Amino acid sequence: MFPTSVIGSYPKPKWLLRTLANNRISGEEKKRAIDDAVRLVLKEQELAGIDIPSDGEMRRVEMTEYFTARIGGFVFKGPVRVWGNNYFNKAAVVDKVYYKGPMLVDEFKFTKENTSKRVKVPITGPYTIADWSFNEYYRDKRELAGDLAKVIRQEVLELSKAGADFIQIDEPAMSTHPDEVNWGVEVLNEVVKGIGGVKFGVHICYGDYRSLFPYVLEAKVDQFALEFTNRKFRDLDLLKEYSYNKELGLGVIDVHNPRVETVQEVKYGISQALNVLPPDKIYVNPDCGLKLLSKDIAFQKLRVMVQGAREMEKEATGLG
Amino acid sequence: MFGAFPPTAYPRPYRLGEALRKKRDVSTLLKRYVDDLTSTQQNAALSALTDGRLLWDNAVEGSASLLDGWEKGDLTRFFDNNYFYRRPIKNALKPSNRLALELRFMPYLNRVFPVMGPLSFSWLASGRYEIDFEYAKALASALSGYEGYLVIQEPSLLTANSVNGLREQLAESISLFPSTAKKILMTYFAPFSRLYSAMLDLPVDGLWLDCVSDPSWDATPSEYGGKRITVLGLMDARNTKLERAEEVAARVRNVTLSGEVYVAPNWGFDIIPYPVSKTKTEALGRIKKILEAS
Numbered sequence: 001m002f003p004t005s006v007i008g009s010y011p012k013p014k015w016l017l018r019t020l021a022n023n024r025i026s027g028e029e030k031k032r033a034i035d036d037a038v039r040l041v042l043k044e045q046e047l048a049g050i051d052i053p054s055d056g057e058m059r060r061v062e063m064t065e066y067f068t069a070r071i072g073g074f075v076f077k078g079p080v081r082v083w084g085n086n087y088f089n090k091a092a093v094v095d096k097v098y099y100k101g102p103m104l105v106d107e108f109k110f111t112k113e114n115t116s117k118r119v120k121v122p123i124t125g126p127y128t129i130a131d132w133s134f135n136e137y138y139r140d141k142r143e144l145a146g147d148l149a150k151v152i153r154q155e156v157l158e159l160s161k162a163g164a165d166f167i168q169i170d171e172p173a174m175s176t177h178p179d180e181v182n183w184g185v186e187v188l189n190e191v192v193k194g195i196g197g198v199k200f201g202v203h204i205c206y207g208d209y210r211s212l213f214p215y216v217l218e219a220k221v222d223q224f225a226l227e228f229t230n231r232k233f234r235d236l237d238l239l240k241e242y243s244y245n246k247e248l249g250l251g252v253i254d255v256h257n258p259r260v261e262t263v264q265e266v267k268y269g270i271s272q273a274l275n276v277l278p279p280d281k282i283y284v285n286p287d288c289g290l291k292l293l294s295k296d297i298a299f300q301k302l303r304v305m306v307q308g309a310r311e312m313e314k315e316a317t318g319l320g
Numbered sequence: 321m322f323g324a325f326p327p328t329a330y331p332r333p334y335r336l337g338e339a340l341r342k343k344r345d346v347s348t349l350l351k352r353y354v355d356d357l358t359s360t361q362q363n364a365a366l367s368a369l370t371d372g373r374l375l376w377d378n379a380v381e382g383s384a385s386l387l388d389g390w391e392k393g394d395l396t397r398f399f400d401n402n403y404f405y406r407r408p409i410k411n412a413l414k415p416s417n418r419l420a421l422e423l424r425f426m427p428y429l430n431r432v433f434p435v436m437g438p439l440s441f442s443w444l445a446s447g448r449y450e451i452d453f454e455y456a457k458a459l460a461s462a463l464s465g466y467e468g469y470l471v472i473q474e475p476s477l478l479t480a481n482s483v484n485g486l487r488e489q490l491a492e493s494i495s496l497f498p499s500t501a502k503k504i505l506m507t508y509f510a511p512f513s514r515l516y517s518a519m520l521d522l523p524v525d526g527l528w529l530d531c532v533s534d535p536s537w538d539a540t541p542s543e544y545g546g547k548r549i550t551v552l553g554l555m556d557a558r559n560t561k562l563e564r565a566e567e568v569a570a571r572v573r574n575v576t577l578s579g580e581v582y583v584a585p586n587w588g589f590d591i592i593p594y595p596v597s598k599t600k601t602e603a604l605g606r607i608k609k610i611l612e613a614s
Contacts, residue, residue, distance in 0.1 A: 077560050078593025079334045083395060083404035084377055085341035087334055090593070092560045132402050134560040134592075176400040206397050206404075230394065256395050 001316060002270060002284050002309040003051040004302075005249065007203055007225060008122035008168065009063075009289030010041045010056030011298050034058050035110065042115045044299050049306035052166060054120045055111040057289065062088040063124045063170060064132045066103075071151055073097035074133065086292075092134035097147045099154045105162045112163065121159055122168045122203070126152050126191065127184040131173035142183055149190040156191060160198050168201040168225060172288075175207025181215045189220045201225050201249060205288045209235045213242045225249025227287035230256070233272045240276045248277055251287035252308065253301045258293060260300045266308025279316050284309040321580050322572070322611035323367030324604045325528075325551050328434035328471055328506070329379065329588030330357050330372030330597050340375075350374060354425045360598050364605025367582060368469055370432045371425040378405040378590065379473055380444050383436040386422065386462040387455075389413045396444070399475065399509050401558070403591050408445045413454050415462035429468055434588070435459060437474035437505070438493045439486060449480040451489040460496040470501035471528060477519075478510035487518055495523050504528050504549060508587045513540040525549050530586040531571075532556045542576045550577050553586030555604060560596045565606040572611055583607050 019025055019033040041056035060066040068074040068091035075094050079087040104121060111119050126148035130141050138144040156167060169191065174184045192200050201223035204212065209226065216224065224244075228235065228251045239248070252269040253261055266284075273282050284305060290298040332340075333353055339346045357372045376382030378398060384390055390413060392406035426433070438456035442448050463470065472494060480486060497503055505519060506528035512519070513534055519527055526549025531537040541550060552575070554568050572583055583604065589597040 078595055080591050080593055081332055081337060082402060083406075085332075085337040087337060090591075136559070136561040173402065176397060176402075206395075 001279050001313040002282055004049065004306050004309050005052035005120055005225075005283055005285045006045065006050060006054050006056075006302070007249075007285055007287075007289045008054050008057050008120070008170070009060070009291035010045070010054070010058075011291055011293055011295040012056075012058060013037055013040060013295060016058070038111060039114050042111065044295075045302065046115065046117070048299060048302035049310070050117075050302060052118050052120050052283075053115060054122060055107060057122065057291070059107055063122075063289075064129050065089045065091070067124050067129055068133060070100060070103045071097055071129075071148070072100050073137070077134065090132065090134060092136050093138065093144060094136050096137070097144070097151055099151045102158045103155055105158050108159055108162055108164050118166060119164070120166045120168055120201070121164045122170055123152060123155060123159075125169040125171040125174075125202070126187050127180075128171050128173040131177070141180070142187075145184070145187045146190070149187045153191045153193075156195060156198070160195055165197060166199045166201070168203055169221070170203045172203070172205050172207070175204050175209055175212055178208065178211030181212055185215045185219050189218070192220055199223065201247075203249070203288075205251075206230070209238055213238060217242060217244065221246070223247035223249055223283065225251070225283070225285055227251040228269060228273075229254045229261070229287050233269055236272055236276050244276070245281070247281045247283060248273060249283045249285045252284055253286035253290075253305050255286050255288045255290055255293060258297050260297060261304055263304055263308045263311065266305050267312050270308065270312045274316075322608065323580065323582045324364070324608035325368055325469075325582045325584035326361050326366050326370045326432060326601065326604070327557055327585040327587070327589040327597070328370070328373070328432065328473070329376065329590050330370070330374060331589055331592060331594045332374050333594045336374060351425070357598075358425075360601050364601050365608060366601070366604060367608070368430045368432045369427050373434065373588075378403070379434055379436050379588065380405045380408065380441065382434075383441065383459065384408045386416055386418055386435075387413050387458050388416050389458075398444075401591060405444070408441075410445065410454070413458040415458045415464075417462075419462055419466065423466075426468070431468040432471055433466065433468060434471040434473055434506070435463070437472040437477075437490070439480070439490055440474050440476040443476040443479075449476065449486065451486065451493050453489075453493060456493040456496050460498065463498050463501070465500055466498050467500045468502070469504055470497060471504050471506050472497065472524070473506045473508070475506075475508050475510070477515065478507050478512060483515065483518065487521070491522050502526065502549065504551060506551075508553065509533055511535075511537070513537060516540045517544050520544060520547065526551060526580070528584065529553055532586040538571065538575055546577045546579060546581075548579045549582070550579060551582045551584045553584050555583070555585040555600060557585035557587040557589050557600075558591060560592055562599060562603055563607075565603055565610055568607045569610040569614070572607075573614060583611070
């Protein structure tokens with residue numbers, strides 16, 4: 001009950017960042033360093049008690065940049081600021097997009113070889129890649145997202161063939177354009193259409209969740225992993241209002257605040273979700289990726305999250 | 321009369337961002353980038369200049385930085401962009417005397433200084449569609465004696481479900497801002513046409529219109545006329561695709577407007593790469609040249 005997971009990213013160890021920034025270190029050595037970092041991150045999640053870990057996205061710099069660098073049709077025009085002094089390399093689509101080859105399959109295989117746990121594979125969705133790219137080629141965003149859906153679907157099929165059974169499609173942009181959610185969900189459904197044997201989750205964060213409804217109820221996915229701590233669990237009411245009955249990845253950890261939550265706070269969040277959904281529909285995770293926290297804080301937060309989930313499990317099964 | 325305005329802000333170059341992140345002294349680097357932007361705008365013969373507001377994290381916190389008595393809150397998305405600001409949490413707002421410092425790299429008169437308007441500040445800080453008079457009074461006082469173009473950004477005017485009652489209060493709050501400034505009301509990220517006639521009633525010298533977000537914008541100013549100053553935001557500040565100067569100039573020529581008409585980006589260049597922002601500035605200059613020749 002209350003399986004615990006992560007959204008995807010985990011803080012990169014400082015030694016990895018130094019290694020990756022050092023031009024005198026060869027590509028092969030850098031690859032080995034990333035592999036080591038993945039093993040470390042998996043171990044830390046295991047120590048924290050996470051049931052469904054990820055590789056911490058050690059191979060990715062940023063969630064759209066990683067994919068636009070590997071999908072045909074994009075070029076990079078320079079870094080843009082997201083907030084404060086945080087930047088990402090935002091790509092421009094300058095030609096019809098196309099699938100160049102597997103992007104995450106090796107990453108998944110390596111992760112699977114290094115843990116006995118079920119693994120979650122996060123992949124950025126077509127709507128978000130389209131929304132967070134400059135469009136210099138397509139008539140509009142919808143047309144671009146439609147073509148990107150074919151590319152992401154191809155990657156999902158490759159992951160499925162490789163044995164991935166829990167794929168999370170990250171669509172944080174979807175809640176930012178209320179008038180586009182309807183076709184955003186259609187595009188999402190094109191990615192997953194007819195693919196069996198895979199649990200599909202969707203992660204959406206930092207936007208107006210009300211704008212997602214009722215369209216998201218039409219999404220052919222198993223789970224939505226949403227941010228709740230940052231919004232004081234208020235939007236759980238929305239799920240009730242719309243009789244939401246898919247699984248919920250319940251965000252109980254604020255990823256933009258270094259203060260470590262208390263076990264009581266985690267339990268409070270889960271108890272609030274229990275007013276809306278039965279226990280077997282609730283997964284427990286942070287609000288979003290953990291990469292902006294320090295590694296120590298991220299680890300402590302995960303440990304508290306797991307403890308809260310386990311105590312709630314005991315209480316729910318009458319063993320507490 | 322035709323002219324061209326710069327964006328309300330330029331993107332903070334990565335090197336400057338890195339230096340700020342590492343808490344280094346940025347004065348030399350900042351001056352170098354401001355000089356670079358100034359000469360780019362001057363070479364394009366723009367009608368007004370900005371220093372790019374490179375130290376402002378965003379227009380919300382930047383405007384608030386002219387005031388004391390607030391702190392930074394949650395990280396919040398700026399409208400529908402992949403661009404975030406810290407929600408200002410007010411304690412008791414007071415004007416600061418930091419305006420002179422903020423203007424140190426700006427020319428004296430033909431300068432463009434952007435602030436968040438009191439309606440949008442309220443929405444962005446607290447999620448409420450109301451006029452924040454406490455903010456308006458404190459900001460007006462902080463801007464006391466300012467001369468040049470004062471761009472009052474009110475994107476929330478376009479997204480409020482109803483502007484009944486807001487219009488009079490907005491007019492009252494705008495009246496607080498210094499009469500020494502040329503006040504320009506700027507809206508963006510949504511079609512402006514349905515509110516255009518109401519905007520004409522506001523006590524401002526000009527309107528800065530986001531024509532990119534309003535595909536049928538052309539008809540409105542031609543039908544209702546305009547203020548003394550009209551800034552047509554025809555350049556997409558959120559996309560790297562470069563506008564064709566001849567096409568933009570042709571659209572401007574199709575509008576019947578008297579007074580001063582400026583072509584400009586529809587918002588700040590905050591979220592395009594620095595080199596692209598310079599290329600777009602050069603394009604603004606080309607558009608202006610075509611319009612002047614016609």
